[in-house]
Amino acid sequence: MSLFALENVSYGYDRRSTVLHDVSLRLEEGQSLGILGESGSGKSTLLRLLLGLAAPTSGRLLADGSPLDLGSRARMAAHRRFVQPVFQDPYTSLDPRMKVGRIIAEPHGALNLPGDSAAEVARVLAAVGLPADSLDRYPRAFSGGQRQRIAIARALIAQPRVLIADEPVSALDLSTRVRVIDLLAEHARQLTLVLVSHDIAIVAALCPQMVVLQKGRIVEAGATREILRAPQHPYTQRLLASLLKLPEPHEGQTA
Incomplete structure (x- = not known):
């Protein structure tokens, strides 16, 4: 069973501005996926659909094998445990009025997760390589x-099966960047990563599978290694040509 399945999904903010066109893809457990495209390609809109922040205008989106009903409180609570985001800007994604311990603990209480909250906070703080005394400090420190x-620790405390990272190092x-990429690579061995980026080098470093979006359409999809070696679509070829050097994707990376 796929973690996510999008079947001919389109999305528009109104009738005259369709931003995703007939998108179909599957995300399998253990196959971290890169979603690549320039600004305006539809990456952020696709992310919103995966997170359950918007519903497709047409087509069908399945999460963990069932349709995602945004009107169902219970279904959306389960979805918040199933998938967690890490947003682009760490300067704005953390509440400056809250201490780090409370920031990390918030999803644990909000989602009624099992286990001792303090112990779970300590576990994920150690998992991202920060000292215990970080808990009593504010983000500005x-x-x-x-x-x-x-931000990654806050996402991990929910023990999601999918972690969606939206331009996490830009x-x-x-x-x-290198240190955060290494951290994401480490945790992508235990869960499935969806990396949304305009930077093909970051996708290559973290994701064995990738799709390329252009103007709301998937123009190329498949194994990252094969796309890097022999891109078929002119848009992907231009993106590759714009980089002087690309890292090889990790072989055998699993969630």
Whole structure:
């Protein structure tokens, strides 16, 4: 059973502005997926559909084997446990008025998750490589990379099966990017990662599978290694040509 299945999904904010056109894809457990495209390609809209923040205008979206009913409180609570996001900007995604311990613990209480909240907070804080004394500090006391680690810990406390990362390193400097990418790669061995990015090098580093979006349509899909070696669509060819050097994707990466 696929974690996500999109069947001929389209989405428009109104009748004159369709931003996704007839998108079909499947996300299988253990096959981390990169969604690649430039600004305006429909990446953020697709992310909103996967997170259950919007419903398709047409077509069908299945999450964990069943339709995602945005009107069902119980169904959406289950979906919040099933998939968790990490957003682009760690400077705005964390509430500056809350201490880190409360920020990380919030999903645990909101989703009525089992286990001791304090123990779970300590577990995920250690999992992202931050010291225990971080819990009593505010986000402003941390660097950009550390804030993104806090955001990842907040997502991990729900023990999701899918982690959606939306441009998770684009707001960081180069050296910090590398550390956050390594952290995501480590956790992609235990869960399935969906990485939304305009940067094909980041997708190559983290995702064995990828789709390429252009103007709301999937123009190429398949194994990342094969697409990098022999891109078929002119749009993908242009993206590859714009980079001087690409890292090889990890072989055998599993969730």
